[in-house]
Amino acid sequence: MRIVVVVFVLVAANLLNNWLARGPYAYVLTCATATAVLLLIARWDGLTSADLGLDAAAVRRGLRWAPFLAGAVLIVFLLLLAVPAGREAFRDARAVDLSAGQLMWRVFVRVPFGTVLLEEVAFRGVLWAMLRRRYGTAWATAVSSLLFGLWHLLPSRGLNRSNTAVATAFGSGSADAAATVAAAVVAMVAAGVILCELRRRSDSLPAPAALHWSVNGFGYALAWAAPG
Template sequence: MSWTLRRLSALVAAVVTLAASTTLANRVLPGWAYPVCGLVAALVLVGLGRFAGCTWTDLGLSRLRRPALAGLAGAGLVAVVFGIALAVPALRTVYQDGRVGDPDLGQLLWLTCGRILFGTVLIEEVAFRGVLPGLFGATDDRWRWPPILWSAALFGLWHALPALAIGRNAAVHAVFGSTPVVVLQVLAMAAAGVAGIFLHWWRHLGRGVLASVIVHFTTNAGGLTLAVLVR
């Protein structure tokens, strides 16, 4: 891939957009604006990708059927893993999370279909499995580690602020106990980076971002719903 001034400028602007978005969403804006911030940032990132010369295929936004099928297959695997965790009493602490609270049905729908879908999944998949890999030179015809690893590393950094609350999960607390918050934050960011590679594999398998969107949404929304049900 040959770097041009336009592509480099778009990459810098994309990183700045993401930094501003996560800061606004986690530290400045009221809760109702969280998904709005994510949606606006996703649109800006797509515009930057197109400005840099990326095609819709480069951005993972040119197909629907194959990505949808791959994503649904991934969602089924996630459901199986969730079912195993529910069936094994020792694993149920994974769902005991102090961040969940006690939402009613309306609040749960808002959290899953509002905050998670638009404020988390959409922006993260468009950014880290679509635009950034495209800017770094990823292609659908073959797996290329450098752009995937760069995108995954940025995905880990993206979780710097949310990772500060990771210790409130019962399973994490049981394993790491009195581990300093900063250490837990770094570990959570590293785990997010690994998850980013896994999600990119689904995007690559489905030849489109919709595949990783479905898997990501099933994981986050399903995990939250189960945490509410088994609390």
């Protein structure tokens, strides 16, 4: 029952973010509010901060992982930018059209306090801990990763029109959107598995959060800077 309530909160937040309350401030407010509700549900379920990977020791472990994860992501991205084929992945209208101020907002506010906060607390924190306690680690990773993939159904619409590499791979027409969304969901399921495994190995929620922010934050920054 409580897992169903968590899923209901996530569905509501997803609809708000993608259909109803789409402004930048509304997005962060929705994510922060949903995160607070999910943490209350976790407490209702009897989960501790250690179960969520958020106790003091877990936070310290996560902070030790963070610079290595961020450095690894940055190196991979810079290597991709060094070759023409990889550079196509950074040609994204969602970042290129941003002003410098908007970029700072995305990288340092919207991504960490909106996207990463909600998604990590939801999928690698509350859901993963609730499922793990009931069904074990493998089921927790599988189910939370599947839901993480489905979470990206709505945000993936139009991806083939904004990103050059995606358009090259799948086409940029409206008829190609379904294949693009399906591929994005599968990719996000795989990303969810990686993040869950990092959560398990580090025994810390800040570790996958650091990786998540690094991918999104550096991705925006380099996509914005690459055309110049």
